[in-house]
Amino acid sequence: MTTAAEFQIEYLQYLQADGKAKSDLPSFASDETLMVNLYKTMVQVRAYDTKAIALQRTGKMGTYASTLGQEALSAATGAAMQKDDVFAPYYRDYAAQIQRSVSMLEIYQYWGGDERGNCYQNNPHDFPMSVPIGSQCLHAAGAAFAFKYRKQNRVAVTTIGEGGTSEGDFYEALNVAGAWKLPVVFVVNNNQWAISVPRGSQTACETIAQKAIAAGFEGIQIDGNDIIACRKIIGDAIDKARRGDGPTLVEAITYRLCDHTTADDASRYREDNEVTNAQELEPIKRTRAYLTDVGFWNDEKEAALQVECKKNVDAVVEQYLNIEQQPLENLFDYHYAELPANLVEQRQEVIEGSL
Ligand SMILES: Cc1ncc(C[n+]2csc(CCOP(=O)(O)OP(=O)(O)O)c2C)c(N)n1
Secondary structure, three states: OOOOOOOOEEEEOOEOOOOOOOOOOOHHHOOOOHHHHHHHHHHHHHHHHEEEEEHHOOOOOOOOOOOOOOOOHHHHHHHOOOOHHHEEEEEHHHHHHHHOOOOOHHHHHHOOOEEEEEEEOOOOOOOEEEEEOOOOHHHHHHHHHHHHHHOOOEEEEEEOOOHHHHHHHHHHHHHHHHHOOOOOOEEEOOOOEEEEEEEEOOOOOOOOOOHHHHHOOOEEEEEOHHHHHHHHHHHHHHHHHHHOOOOOOEEEEEEEEEEOOOOHHHHHHHOHHHHHHHOOOOOHHHHHHHHHOOOOHHHHHHHHHHHHHHHHHHHHHHHHOOOOOHHHHHHHHHOOOOOOOHHHHHHHHHHHHHO
16 A cells, blocks of 8 residues: 555744743734834724623623634635735634724624624624624635635635534535645634533544644644734744645634633533633733733833723723614614515514514
């Protein structure tokens, strides 16, 4: 017998848990503005995220999906994209969305059950965050096909959890991306849990990254708590797609430090010590240690940033709580370009108060 095919999956980490560099860093790691902005985005999102949970707990928001502990991956994804690219995110990518001019208010509105939050005022191209798991990968592949067909120099980026990579939609998107060499990047947030299903029971695949190999393109695994590895590899994958060299799958190893959503209680299915251990690896502490080490950051700057982030969030909360409510019939207004006759009837009944 001979070997029909061979492959290997590379793993990349630059920053260790203590923020010290493991190997030579890419040149952007010494760009103070770039690195500090990434950090600021992460800290802002954490403040925003903490407040969202408080709003839900006090009955002022519907179910909310926290991004706690996964901020580096999302911040790097947003920073690596260009304005004209298209983002098809799942529901933990606030750090990327905010950098792409989606407002914190719009995200609060969305989770508050207000569909106007999905109609981004300052970003007409990106997709709303996808809750139907896996569907966003097909949207991204479709957008990437359009870019290629129109000969536009744009890239589609999509994000998904590791559990979502068991979905048919995910494999179909990968297949077409590989077959047509589309300018698309698949970023997998492997946060170890899909609600209560652990990574080990999710798939027999040794890595999620190798799923790309079956579709004929490169998959790479990175430390998703390492802002430098995330920015470097996602940036390279986007550049590659833009050059016409096809798709990439980036599997980022993170940990979901939060419950799945506010409707979940993760303490019922995972051990406390697993979470405590994962906290040691979390990205904000690590990035701050790096920035402090290289002289870009200090306690004074941190204190000022915390005040600024809180002020920003308070202002958004104020707007959110005072936003004009939608009329009930609005329930019917966002699903169809043209409402079917039976729903037109029901909508009227809601207006008349008879439903
Ligand atoms: C098509 C579909 N099936 C099931 C669900 C219910 N559901 C919501 S989140 C989730 C788990 C997703 O886990 P993962 O993809 O690992 O992402 P994570 O939430 O952990 O970031 C499931 C099964 C859904 N939203 N859509």
